[in-house]
Amino acid sequence: MNNIKKSIIFYFISILVIVFVIPPVYKNFLVAKENLNAEQKRLEQQSAYFEEMRRLEKELEEYSVQLTKIETAIPENPSIPSIIKYVESIANNSGVILYDIGSFSTEKFGDHPTLQETTFEIEVEGLNYAEVKRFFDGIESSAKVFLIEEADIAREEEEESGAIRFKALATIKTYSY
Amino acid sequence: MAIDIIPKKEEKDILGTAIFYFGLVLLVVLLIISAIFYILEWRIENQQVVEVQGIIEAQKTKEMIILETKMEKTLSKVNDFIFVLENKKTSKEILDTLENLIHPAIYLDNIILSATKETVSIVGTAQDSVVFGQQLDILNNNNDITAVVIDNFERNTNRTIDFSITINFGEVLNEENNEQY
Numbered sequence: 001m002n003n004i005k006k007s008i009i010f011y012f013i014s015i016l017v018i019v020f021v022i023p024p025v026y027k028n029f030l031v032a033k034e035n036l037n038a039e040q041k042r043l044e045q046q047s048a049y050f051e052e053m054r055r056l057e058k059e060l061e062e063y064s065v066q067l068t069k070i071e072t073a074i075p076e077n078p079s080i081p082s083i084i085k086y087v088e089s090i091a092n093n094s095g096v097i098l099y100d101i102g103s104f105s106t107e108k109f110g111d112h113p114t115l116q117e118t119t120f121e122i123e124v125e126g127l128n129y130a131e132v133k134r135f136f137d138g139i140e141s142s143a144k145v146f147l148i149e150e151a152d153i154a155r156e157e158e159e160e161s162g163a164i165r166f167k168a169l170a171t172i173k174t175y176s177y
Numbered sequence: 178m179a180i181d182i183i184p185k186k187e188e189k190d191i192l193g194t195a196i197f198y199f200g201l202v203l204l205v206v207l208l209i210i211s212a213i214f215y216i217l218e219w220r221i222e223n224q225q226v227v228e229v230q231g232i233i234e235a236q237k238t239k240e241m242i243i244l245e246t247k248m249e250k251t252l253s254k255v256n257d258f259i260f261v262l263e264n265k266k267t268s269k270e271i272l273d274t275l276e277n278l279i280h281p282a283i284y285l286d287n288i289i290l291s292a293t294k295e296t297v298s299i300v301g302t303a304q305d306s307v308v309f310g311q312q313l314d315i316l317n318n319n320n321d322i323t324a325v326v327i328d329n330f331e332r333n334t335n336r337t338i339d340f341s342i343t344i345n346f347g348e349v350l351n352e353e354n355n356e357q358y
Contacts, residue, residue: 003190003197010200017207025214032221039229046233050241053248060251067251070258115257133272140267148268153288175261177254 072143074115076177080104083174087122090142094135096126096168109175118174119149126166129153139172147173266292271346275299278315278322282308296345298328303338316344323347 091098100123109115151170287300303309329341
């Protein structure tokens with residue numbers, strides 16, 4: 001009879017263990033296992049990500065010429081004197097005289113936070129329309145990205161000599177980082 | 178009266194003893210199971226997860242972070258370049274188109290073009306009203322031009338026409354401009 005009483009206590013404790021101890025401990029075990037799986041998955045993803053980056057780095061080496069072109073087209077921190085020098089060289093090659101270049105303003109470009117848009121104005125003069133157009137072509141097809149936003153090409157006749165000149169005022173945009 | 182010389186064996190409670198030991202064993206097994214789950218959970222959380230996190234952090238070497246930054250920067254530059262090219266509007270197309278559309282008997286004094294508005298205003302002189310009319314027909318019949326607006330029209334005493342026209346080129350400026358890159 002004494003054993004029966006002791007047994008009742010054991011069974012009662014066993015029921016308490018089954019109800020109140022095992023479920024939370026098992027649940028914690030499952031959560032830990034899930035965490036481990038998640039971390040392992042993260043490790044796999046990161047390994048794959050770094051592996052892919054190494055692969056892309058090697059692949060990009062094949063496109064180094066194109067990337068250099070892009071870096072030339074949109075350079076980092078170009079100085080205003082370098083822009084002036086660049087435009088001057090295009091003017092010289094086109095046969096026009098660069099009379100004025102100025103009103104430089106730089107601002108961030110739309111949704112591209114690192115990209116900057118620089119706007120400036122120029123005044124050139126050529127002996128004929130072809131020279132002015134050649135200058136515009138030279139500007140727009142240069143290795144650096146230059147866009148002629150607005151342009152005013154006017155034919156002018158000198159009062160004294162009667163010689164005809166073509167003057168062009170243009171607003172130009174360029175991009176940089 | 179007979180005397181029991183050999184005392185009777187005490188009757189053992191076999192069922193009660195079995196239930197007692199079964200209950201004891203059950204309790205011990207349940208406690209062992211609980212302990213195993215607890216130890217496994219502790220090992221996973223404090224050893225295996227920490228170990229994996231350590232490997233993850235170890236992979237992020239300075240070299241990899243530099244490579245990652247470099248790749249992100251390259252990607253950003255390529256995307257920016259594509260965006261700039263896609264939105265690029267040049268004067269070349271409009272001037273080329275305009276050159277082919279101007280009547281031989283018309284003299285232009287001024288060309289004002291706006292790449293953003295995709296318009297060009299021309300100011301000039303036509304030999305006579307017939308030439309001016311032909312010029313308008315040429316412009317109106319061109320598929321690249323979406324609108325032609327006469328801003329100014331003035332007939333001179335010598336029958337020449339001074340005029341100012343604004344031409345809208347629509348999408349012409351967007352096309353075929355990106356081949357140089």
